[in-house]
Structures are given as C-alpha cells and as structure tokens.
Amino acid sequence: MHQVKMFVQLSDPELVSKLAKLEVLKKFQLVYANEFEPWEAQVAQSGCDIALVELEEFNEQGYNTLNDTDALSHVEFLFLSKGKPNPYLDKLMRDGAGFHCRAPYDLELISETLQDSYELFGEASQSSKAVESSDLDQFGLLVGSSKSMHKLYRTIRKVARTDANVMIIGESGVGKELVANTVHIAGDKPQAPFVAINCGALSPELIDSELFGHVKGAFTGAHRDHQGVFDQAKGGTLFLDEVTEMPLDQQVKLLRVLESGEYRAVGSQQVKHADVRIVCATNRNPQQAIDDGIFREDLYFRLAHFPIRVPPLRDRGNDITGLAEHFLAYRNAQELSHKRIATDALSRIAAYNWPGNVRELKHTIERAMILADDVIKAEHLSLGESVSKSDSNSVDIPTGVSLEELEKAAILKNLEENAGNKTDTAEQLGVSVKTLYNKLEKYSQD
Numbered sequence: 001m002h003q004v005k006m007f008v009q010l011s012d013p014e015l016v017s018k019l020a021k022l023e024v025l026k027k028f029q030l031v032y033a034n035e036f037e038p039w040e041a042q043v044a045q046s047g048c049d050i051a052l053v054e055l056e057e058f059n060e061q062g063y064n065t066l067n068d069t070d071a072l073s074h075v076e077f078l079f080l081s082k083g084k085p086n087p088y089l090d091k092l093m094r095d096g097a098g099f100h101c102r103a104p105y106d107l108e109l110i111s112e113t114l115q116d117s118y119e120l121f122g123e124a125s126q127s128s129k130a131v132e133s134s135d136l137d138q139f140g141l142l143v144g145s146s147k148s149m150h151k152l153y154r155t156i157r158k159v160a161r162t163d164a165n166v167m168i169i170g171e172s173g174v175g176k177e178l179v180a181n182t183v184h185i186a187g188d189k190p191q192a193p194f195v196a197i198n199c200g201a202l203s204p205e206l207i208d209s210e211l212f213g214h215v216k217g218a219f220t221g222a223h224r225d226h227q228g229v230f231d232q233a234k235g236g237t238l239f240l241d242e243v244t245e246m247p248l249d250q251q252v253k254l255l256r257v258l259e260s261g262e263y264r265a266v267g268s269q270q271v272k273h274a275d276v277r278i279v280c281a282t283n284r285n286p287q288q289a290i291d292d293g294i295f296r297e298d299l300y301f302r303l304a305h306f307p308i309r310v311p312p313l314r315d316r317g318n319d320i321t322g323l324a325e326h327f328l329a330y331r332n333a334q335e336l337s338h339k340r341i342a343t344d345a346l347s348r349i350a351a352y353n354w355p356g357n358v359r360e361l362k363h364t365i366e367r368a369m370i371l372a373d374d375v376i377k378a379e380h381l382s383l384g385e386s387v388s389k390s391d392s393n394s395v396d397i398p399t400g401v402s403l404e405e406l407e408k409a410a411i412l413k414n415l416e417e418n419a420g421n422k423t424d425t426a427e428q429l430g431v432s433v434k435t436l437y438n439k440l441e442k443y444s445q446d
C-alpha cells in the first residue's frame with residue numbers, strides 16, 4: 001500500500017505524549033513542522049496527504065497562504081484547538097478543510113478519524129486502479145480471454161455456419177442469450193432477423209398466438225392480424241429462451257412444427273412454411289428436466305442437434321476481474337466518469353463464487369459505481385457472503401439516486417437471491433413474470 005504522509009504541528013508536550021501512544025500513527029510517514037517558517041507555508045511543501053495541526057493562533061495571512069498554495073484541495077486537515085472562536089478557522093472549515101476537534105480531546109475519536117483518512121488515501125492513491133479500458137478478447141457479443149471462453153468461441157464459429165438447431169445450456173446469467181445472438185451473427189445471414197422469446201413468460205392462453213400469430217377475429221380481442229415469432233424471424237434465427245419451462249402441450253405443438261416444417265396462424269387455414277433456425281436455451285440440466293417429466297425427450301432431440309455448454313463464471317479464471325474492469329471501463333466511458341477500483345475490491349471479486357454469474361457481476365459493478373464517489377472499495381460490492389440475512393433486508397439508500405435505479409437494484413438483488421429464478425423473483429416483488437422480463441430486457445439494453 002502507498003505510504004500515507006502526515007504533516008504534524010503540535011506544541012503542547014502533554015498532548016504530544018498522549019497522541020504518541022496512538023497505534024494508528026505508526027502507519028503514517030510523519031513529517032514534523034520546523035520552527036523557522038509558519039506551518040501554513042510548510043504544509044504544501046511537505047507533499048503530505050493529511051495534516052494534524054494543533055492550532056493556537058490562526059489569522060488571515062495563514063488562511064491566504066493555505067489558499068494560495070492549493071493545500072486546501074489536496075490535504076485533509078485534522079485541527080486540534082482549545083475552542084477559542086476564530087473566523088478564519090471557520091472559513092477553512094466551510095472550504096471543506098476537514099475536521100476540527102475541540103479540547104478536551106477524545107483520543108479514540110482522533111484515532112478513528114486518522115484511520116479513516118489512512119484508508120482513504122491509501123486506496124485512493126496507489127492501491128486502486130484507474131480503469132479506462134478493457135483487456136478482454138471479444139467474439140461476436142461475448143467478451144473474455146480465458147481458455148474456456150476461447151473454446152466456446154471456436155465451438156460457436158463451427159456451429160454457426162451450419163443449419164443445426166442449437167441448444168445452449170448454462171447456469172443463470174452466464175450469457176446464454178449473448179451466445180445465441182453470437183451464433184446468429186457468426187452465421188451466414190447476420191442481417192436477417194434475430195427474434196428472442198421467453199418460453200417461461202408466455203401466458204398459456206396467448207402462447208399459440210405468440211408463436212404462430214393469429215388472424216383478425218380468431219378470438220375475442222383479436223382486433224387485427226398478429227404476426228407470431230415464426231413470422232417475425234423468417235429467414236433468420238428464433239431464440240427460444242428457457243425452453244424447458246414451456247407447458248407440455250405447447251411442447252407437442254412446437255415439436256409438430258419442427259417435424260413438419262409447417263404451421264398455421266390461430267384462426268387461419270393457410271399453411272405456412274417455417275423458415276427459421278431454432279436456437280434455444282435452458283438453465284436446467286436437460287436430462288434432469290426430461291427425467292422430471294417437464295421436458296419432452298423427443299423435443300430435446302429435435303432442438304439439441306448441437307448442444308453448447310456455457311461455462312459458469314467461476315471457471316473463467318482471470319476473466320472474472322477482467323469482466324469487472326470491462327464493465328467499469330464501459331460505464332466510465334458512457335458516463336464520462338473516471339471511477340477507479342481498489343485492489344482489495346478486485347481481490348474480493350476474484351475470490352467470490354458468483355452464483356448469479358456474469359449478470360450478477362455486471363450489476364454488482366454498476367451498483368458499486370453508484371455508491372462509490374471515486375474509488376470502488378470492497379464495502380461497495382455488497383457480495384452475498386459478507387451480508388448476513390438481516391443486513392440484506394435493510395436497505396442503505398444513497399441520496400441522489402433515481403427511482404428507476406432503485407427499482408433496478410431491487411429487482412437484481414431479488415433475482416440474485418433467487419439464483420436467477422424469475423418466477424420466484426416476480427412473486428416476491430409482486431409483479432407479473434412478463435413485467436419482470438420486460439424490465440430485464442430494458443436493463444440489458446441500457
């Protein structure tokens with residue numbers, strides 16, 4: 001850690017001997033004031049981060065010297081005084097010089113204040129990292145330089161050029177939708193439509209219409225013709241997310257369309273030819289879903305010509321911190337900010353298990369950026385491990401944050417706690433699954 005420098009100007013020998021007993025002082029490189037020049041002139045020259053000053057006399061000249069040397073903007077002051085009113089000291093305090101403790105001194109408080117300043121300057125200077133760029137390799141929409149990601153890139157490149165139906169398998173938040181989109185982009189028709197639908201969020205009454213469309217008058221409320229996703233994705237890719245959550249009778253219908261290559265809009269006699277490549281995803285183990293009777297085995301074989309497994313974040317080595325820096329760099333660029341990250345925060349990120357994978361990591365960084373003024377520290381990360389159940393129920397809301405940000409934070413936190421399960425999350429938040437999907441969709445475009 002960077003050696004934090006403290007300028008010391010003390011005259012009362014009794015106070016000196018009391019302060020000398022404070023353990024925290026050993027952490028600083030101390031620079032003592034000399035007797036030949038006014039201390040105000042020495043502060044800026046000393047190059048210190050903190051100034052501990054016992055104040056007896058302080059006048060306009062002293063105030064001006066501090067102002068002229070720019071010490072006020074670089075140095076944090078801790079003044080100790082007998083409490084005699086002094087307008088120039090008041091002025092300094094209004095300028096944001098730091099702390100002023102009046103006698104009789106509370107040594108514990110002084111010690112804590114010095115410790116806080118020590119941590120602030122230690123982290124703000126050297127043990128934090130400026131993050132203005134990303135180091136990670138990229139393929140399509142995916143970023144990551146780890147071996148497991150490069151293997152995934154090669155797999156995607158191979159399969160993208162074929163017409164095989166692809167099933168993407170991976171834990172919640174690993175980037176399955178990005179993989180699906182990248183399969184599309186890396187294929188022969190990147191300009192063709194890519195249409196995504198969440199099978200878990202479809203209402204059972206509207207599912208036929210969502211998939212295959214309907215014609216005007218097909219049912220009450222069908223005021224006009226509606227294109228289903230098979231029409232919308234014509235010539236391109238149809239991404240069926242959470243396919244194992246589709247109701248069983250719908251799975252039968254989907255299977256029939258995949259076998260015959262034909263479908264009809266609800267209320268229409270016209271047979272249409274299905275001209276889409278199907279890419280689907282699940283965060284379940286498909287074999288387990290089949291054994292549990294919620295997913296048809298014949299549909300599985302139709303959909304999983306080519307299964308792709310997306311590695312969880314914990315298997316991506318240095319990509320974990322690489323992604324944290326990537327998201328930070330992109331947000332910095334977007335918001336024209338220069339927020340840094342403390343090295344111990346990066347170590348916490350590397351050591352954490354990330355049950356919510358890349359999504360959780362991304363949102364942890366975004367939340368931390370809201371909470372941190374300049375440097376993201378470990379305490380801004382609010383990682384599950386260090387948060388006890390009762391802590392996680394209390395909300396620490398910073399000021400100046402929009403309602404929209406708060407809503408987003410609440411949704412993402414619940415989602416993380418439910419290990420990505422959207423049905424449980426929606427229920428807990430008192431919104432429909434559809435609303436939850438819409439909001440998540442919006443966040444992913446932010």
Ligand SMILES: Nc1ncnc2c1ncn2[C@@H]1O[C@H](COP(=O)(O)OP(=O)(O)OP(=O)(O)O)[C@@H](O)[C@H]1O
Nearest residue numbers: 142143171172173174175176177178283358359444
């Ligand atoms: N390799 C990656 N590079 C950059 N961003 C990523 C990567 N993987 C995931 N993300 C980001 O993480 C978030 C979750 O990704 P995505 O929605 O693709 O995951 P998912 O596995 O489909 O999630 P779910 O299981 O909830 O459907 C998105 O914001 C996405 O941009």
